[in-house]
Amino acid sequence: MLDDRKLAVLRAIVEDFVSTNEPVGSKSLVDRHNLDVSPATIRNDMAVLEEQGYIVQPHTSAGRVPTEQGYRLFVDRLSGIKPLSAAERRAIETFLAGAYDLDDVVMRTVRLLAQLTRQVAVVQYPSLTRSAVRHVELVQLADRRLLLVLITDTGRVEQRAVETPGRLAEESIGRLRSVLNAHLSGRKLAEVAEVMAELPDRVEPGERPNAAAVFSVIAETLVERHDERVLVGGASNLTQGDFSRGLREVLEALEEQVVLMRLLGESGDLSAVTVRIGSENEVLGLRSASLVTTGYGAGDHVLARLGVLGPTRMDYPTAMGAVRAVARYVGQILAES
Amino acid sequence: MLDDRKLAVLRAIVEDFVSTNEPVGSKSLVDRHNLDVSPATIRNDMAVLEEQGYIVQPHTSAGRVPTEQGYRLFVDRLSGIKPLSAAERRAIETFLAGAYDLDDVVMRTVRLLAQLTRQVAVVQYPSLTRSAVRHVELVQLADRRLLLVLITDTGRVEQRAVETPGRLAEESIGRLRSVLNAHLSGRKLAEVAEVMAELPDRVEPGERPNAAAVFSVIAETLVERHDERVLVGGASNLTQGDFSRGLREVLEALEEQVVLMRLLGESGDLSAVTVRIGSENEVLGLRSASLVTTGYGAGDHVLARLGVLGPTRMDYPTAMGAVRAVARYVGQILAES
DNA sequence: CTTGGCACTCAGAACGGGAGAGTGCCAGGG
C-alpha cells in the first residue's frame, strides 16, 4: 500500500512540520531532504498519503500537514526514541542527586522534564498502595482530636486529623500506637485492610470506640482514597505553540487533579513509553494535545507515571527520550533512598 | 487641586474601564453615571486629570484610560472594600469547613479565592517560625538513615531525611526521641535554636555524633530555611484579560517559589488589605499585574499571606472584599483546629 | 513510473477610502 518512499515522505513531512510549524510543500521537501526524485513525484506520493488520511492541506494550494493518524504512524513505525546527549544525562543525574526528600525528588523531576522538553511536565506521586507501612504515629492535638501520621517505606508521609468520640488519656494513646505499629509495620498498604479487621480484638474493650475512629480514618486514607497527587510544571511553555486558542481549556484541565489522574491512568503499558495523540485522549479540552508517558519506580515495581504534555505537533522522538531517561534516573534515586 | 467632581470623574473612568476594557469617552461617561453636567465640562476635567497624570489616552481621539497613578488614587481614596454577599459568605464558610487537614485548607483556600475573584490566587503556607513544636518523631529508614518528622501546633508536618555518621541502635533512637520531645515540645520554633544549643549535654557522650547530625538538620529545616511554600491557583483566569502578550512571563513568575515569596514579602502591613499596582511590584515580569493581599492567621497572630493577582485593570473593591473575607474565615478555621 | 511544463487556486499582505468616536478650542450665557 505505502512503499518505502511514501513512508519516507511522511516522515519528512512530520519532521519538517514539527520544526517549522508551517505546511510543507513538495519543493521544500526535496530541497531539505535528499530524496532523489523531483517535486512532481513527491506530489503524486502526497496525493496518495492524503487519500489515505495521513496528511491534509489546510486549504487548497497550501502545503501538507500531518493528521493525527499521520503522527500515529510516525510514532509507531517511522521514528525511534532519540537518546539524550551525554551532557543531558549528566545534568539529569546531578540535578536529581541533590534532592533530599520525596517531595523534593518529585519537584525536581517536574522541573527537569519541563526544561528538557520545553513542554508541560506531569509527575504522579509514587503510589501509596504498592508501598509498605514503616511507622504509625499518633499525636494529641486537643482533648478529642488526634493527628495520625503514617510513614511509608518510600519515605512518604501521610497525615490526617482524627476526631474521637471520647477523651483520650496519654497512656491509651501510647497503647494504641503500640498496637498499630506492632500489626501494621512492614505490611503492604494493600494488605492493611485485612489486618485491620482483626485489630479491634487487640484493644481493651473500654478503648474500642476511640480506637475505631482511628481505624476507620486509616482505612479511609489508605484504601479508599487513592488520591495520589500529580504535580504539574512548565505551564509557561504552553504559550509557545499551537495552544493559543484552546489555552484556557488546557490550563483548566491541568489544574484539576481528577482530570490529570484520569489522563495518566489511560496509558496502558507501564514499562514502555506510550504516546497518546490528540483525540486519543478522552479528556475534554486536551483533544489537541499529545501526551508522552511512562511508568517509573524504585527497582522493578512501578510506582507511578510521569510524562510530558504538548501540542500534537511535538518532537516525539526527543520527548520520548527525555521521558524514558528521566524515569530511569528517578527510579535509581528512589531505589537508593 | 482636584475638586469633588474631578474625583468623581476619575472614579467613573476607572469603574467603566474596568468593566468594559475600552477607553472611556466624555459622552458615555455622562450617560452611564448621573453627573449633572455636559460632556464638554467633563472634557475639561479630563484634560486636568490627564495633566496630573491620572489618566492617558492611548492615541489622540480615543477615550481615556487610567494610569497606575490613577488606580492608586482610586484604591486609596475613591473606593472602599466591597463586602461580599450573604450567599458568598455562606459558600466560603461551608467550603472551608469541609477541609480535613492543613494541606486541604490551603488547597481549598486557593480554589475559593480564584473562583470568587476570577483571578489568580496565591496562598502562602502558614509560617513555621511563629508556631510551636507539638511533637518530634524519629523513624529508622536504614542503618544510617533516619526520617525526622516534626509536627507543629498548626497541624503542619515537616519531614526530612537525616544521614547519621554511625549506625543507630533502636534504643538510642528512643532516647534521642525522648530528649527531643522533652525539650522541644511546646517551644515556639523561633526559640528552638537557643534550646538546641544546650541539647548535646543531655545526650550520652557516645551518641553525640549521631545526635549532632539530627540536631543540625532540625536547625536547618526550621531556622535557616524559611521556605514557606506558596500555592497558586486559577492560572486559567489569565487567558481572559490583558495579559495576552506578557502571558509567558507571568506564568514563569508564578512557577518560581522564590519570586512568589518575594512578591508576597513586599507588602508591608499584615493586618490590612494592601494593594500593589503594576510597577510597584519589584518583580520583573509582573510589572503589568496588580496584587491584592492580606495577612491571615489563627486568632491574633498573623501566620502568612494570601491574595489575588490580576491585571492592573482589575475590580479592586470586589477583590479586596473577597481577600479580606477569605482571610477571616481561614483564620477561624485555623483557630478551631 | 518519473519528469518538466503549465494553468489554476487561494491565503495573506498592501492599499485606500469612508465612517465613527472622541477630542480641543472657542464664543456665548448664567
Place this chain on the structure above:
DNA sequence: CCCTGGCACTCTCCCGTTCTGAGTGCCAAG
C-alpha cells in the same frame, strides 16, 4: 468664573480591492 453647545480636526478601525507567491493537479513526453 464656570458651564455649555457648536465645530473643525484627528485618529483608529473596518471593509473592499488588488496583487503576489507558494503550492497544487494534470498532462504529455521520456
